[in-house]
Amino acid sequence: GESVGLHLPTLSVQEGDNSIINCAYSNSASDYFIWYKQESGKGPQFIIDIRSNMDKRQGQRVTVLLNKTVKHLSLQIAATQPGDSAVYFCAEDVTGNQFYFGTGTSLTVIP
Amino acid sequence: NAGVTQTPKFQVLKTGQSMTLQCAQDMNHEYMSWYRQDPGMGLRLIHYSVGAGITDQGEVPNGYNVSRSTTEDFPLRLLSAAPSQTSVYFCASRGRDRGQSEAFFGQGTRLTVV
Numbered sequence: 287g288e289s290v291g292l293h294l295p296t297l298s299v300q301e302g303d304n305s306i307i308n309c310a311y312s313n314s315a316s317d318y319f320i321w322y323k324q325e326s327g328k329g330p331q332f333i334i335d336i337r338s339n340m341d342k343r344q345g346q347r348v349t350v351l352l353n354k355t356v357k358h359l360s361l362q363i364a365a366t367q368p369g370d371s372a373v374y375f376c377a378e379d380v381t382g383n384q385f386y387f388g389t390g391t392s393l394t395v396i397p
Numbered sequence: 398n399a400g401v402t403q404t405p406k407f408q409v410l411k412t413g414q415s416m417t418l419q420c421a422q423d424m425n426h427e428y429m430s431w432y433r434q435d436p437g438m439g440l441r442l443i444h445y446s447v448g449a450g451i452t453d454q455g456e457v458p459n460g461y462n463v464s465r466s467t468t469e470d471f472p473l474r475l476l477s478a479a480p481s482q483t484s485v486y487f488c489a490s491r492g493r494d495r496g497q498s499e500a501f502f503g504q505g506t507r508l509t510v511v
Binding site for chain 2: 320322327328329330331332335375377384385386387388389390
């Protein structure tokens with residue numbers, strides 16, 4: 287199977303600071319990546335995606351960076367809010383039908 | 398708009414029992430999939446379907462069956478439950494064009510096999 291790993295299992299940040307969540311992937315053929323947010327007791331929620339022909343994509347308060355040279359993906363959250371506390375997963379898609387998920391990073395925002 | 402609906406939300410089974418986890422979506426999505434989520438393991442793909450009548454195996458298909466007779470429904474069957482199948486199960490759907498159609502997940506079914 288694919289290997290999608292996260293560098294840090296937990297992350298704590300002060301409210302208002304920026305958060306950076308990292309993810310490493312192993313398959314150089316992966317051409318599509320997604321970040322998901324999962325709150326306790328809920329299903330994963332799509333945050334942002336990026337194709338392999340891009341190295342950066344921005345959304346509302348979130349930015350995803352892709353470094354294909356080192357097979358690394360990161361999610362940046364600007365001005366982190368208490369509502370951002372959740373587990374964040376990256377997922378890679380090689381075949382177009384199958385997503386492989388990392389183990390997740392738990393983000394805690396300290397008020 | 399209901400999105401992806403999973404039933405039941407909670408279930409306790411005895412070893413050897415069978416059951417079906419239901420998943421329905423009302424977005425006319427072609428792609429549907431089932432994942433299981435275990436502590437420290439992230440989500441792992443069990444089975445997926447790219448359209449009615451078409452299913453395929455994912456990462457961890459053993460012990461599970463699926464069928465896709467309609468676009469809307471994608472049930473997951475456990476024929477003989479085992480304690481190793483204790484997990485949280487998520488169903489997901491998305492449209493044909495990835496990148497133009499985000500994947501939607503259901504709220505999950507928490508299954509315990511005793």
